[in-house]
Amino acid sequence: MITAFIIIIAAVVADIFLFDQDRKRWGWMKGWSTFHKALFLSGFVVVTFVIYFLLSVSGA
Incomplete structure (x- = not known):
């Protein structure tokens, strides 16, 4: 159960700091x-x- 929580948090943090290079989602x-x-x-x-x-x- 806690695995899903960790995956969600890791995905958001990775998206903010790694994947959104051109700042379209988190601009x-x-x-x-x-x-x-x-x-x-x-x-x-x-x-x-x-x-x-x-x-x-x-x-x-």
Whole structure:
């Protein structure tokens, strides 16, 4: 179960830092500092984990 969570997070991080070289998908973050990007990714991880946890507890 936690494997899916890790795969989702790894895919988003890889897309932001490796695959989106021309900034077509994540271009709106272009002017952001490294701190703000890390804060965004941390928030994304927390929200993803909460959703994943709630879905697993509810039995969906």
